[in-house]
Amino acid sequence: MPNNTATRRPVAAADRAQKPRPRTAETRKRILDAAMTVFGTRGYNKGSLLEIAELAGMTHAGVLHHFGSKDNLLVAVLEYRDSDDVKDLDGQHVPPGSELLAHLVETVRLNMTRAGIVQGYAVLAAESVTDGHPAADFFRDRFDGLRHMIMGAYAPIAPRDTPEARLEIAASATIAVMDGMQVQWLLEPTVDMPAAVEATIAGLIAWLRGATQPL
Amino acid sequence: MPNNTATRRPVAAADRAQKPRPRTAETRKRILDAAMTVFGTRGYNKGSLLEIAELAGMTHAGVLHHFGSKDNLLVAVLEYRDSDDVKDLDGQHVPPGSELLAHLVETVRLNMTRAGIVQGYAVLAAESVTDGHPAADFFRDRFDGLRHMIMGAYAPIAPRDTPEARLEIAASATIAVMDGMQVQWLLEPTVDMPAAVEATIAGLIAWLRGATQPL
């Protein structure tokens, strides 16, 4: 709400410029996990600091002590979930080149065991397109990064003279199926999410190679 | 509409069981259009009845007079947007068989001229997976209907012995690309939404025909 960008620091202890105590990092993690759960199950707008705080075992003012504002907390949650230490817990390192494509399908399969996180991303990504949403920049950057990564995976198996724009179309479509399938799967868990992603990728490879017919 | 307890009507004038005046239908439409705009740009939870009412030229109590509750209004909006008279304004009737697939790409292209409605569906569909969301049933049914419709479009061009499950995978994936691309496009309008959908459909046809290689 008010412009922070703290010129003074009587106001915000949110940006931990000072010397945090040893157990503070733990507490922050507890809050971030609680926030992901609440934002995931309720959405950002309906999810309240009160509920997050209770889940983390504090008052809502305690949460604000650490993160300053609800907006800041959301961004922190998203960045925390993307950070490397968590990624290593979740799976392995991202493989280079075209192996990435098989890895994507494997990730989709893994995601079926953690509906909460999937729900968080699906809900927040779509919510981020609403006016003035604090996570808009995060997801714009995220899609951009993913697109380039996946373009790099399609490049070595596409014809050598394939234009960038064509690779980008395939990459965008790949991300889109994964995101779109998540919403369908969350509403109706019987749909075969990994099979749909795998079929789409296989089809897009054929398309890149010119092995498909126009509609 | 089912007549509720006909003896008294102290509580809800929301279900128009009585005799509405001629201009009432117009007013309701104005409210529904306003609601779609507001829910689309702000999301359901952040979008307020006050804002909808102002856009429709009333007080928020007036809106509640017509729809009873915010939940009811959301469901009414979604059903209104899906109703035939609106569809005919938006485009043509849905073609049968495999022509539907080309029609889908055309719809995607058309959707680029009405970002507001696209945003509404994208945001609300994802939001609907959150706990106790009033639109969950609507979107579950909608996805189910779309899936069967698109399965019917793939069936005539797939090999005759293609199992239903395989058609369903292709249909789910098709819907998923469209939905997923909408979010990417809303965040970054330079992505080629129709091309991605077209490529995916072409690829899925190849996949259904067994013309693709396993990953």
Added chain:
DNA sequence: TCACACTTACTGACTTGTAAGCAAGTAGAT
């Protein structure tokens, strides 16, 4: 005349965020 389409006024629940204070941990000096 009387139901319908509203408006005004209000309630109570929730919201994020702020202010101030307190207890415990930490650092430094002795």
Added chain:
DNA sequence: ATCTACTTGCTTACAAGTCAGTAAGTGTGA
């Protein structure tokens, strides 16, 4: 090793606002 001074990590209390929904009343058209 202990006392002191300061910081950190909270809490309680409060402020200010927004929200959906209700109740009651008004005017108007059928």
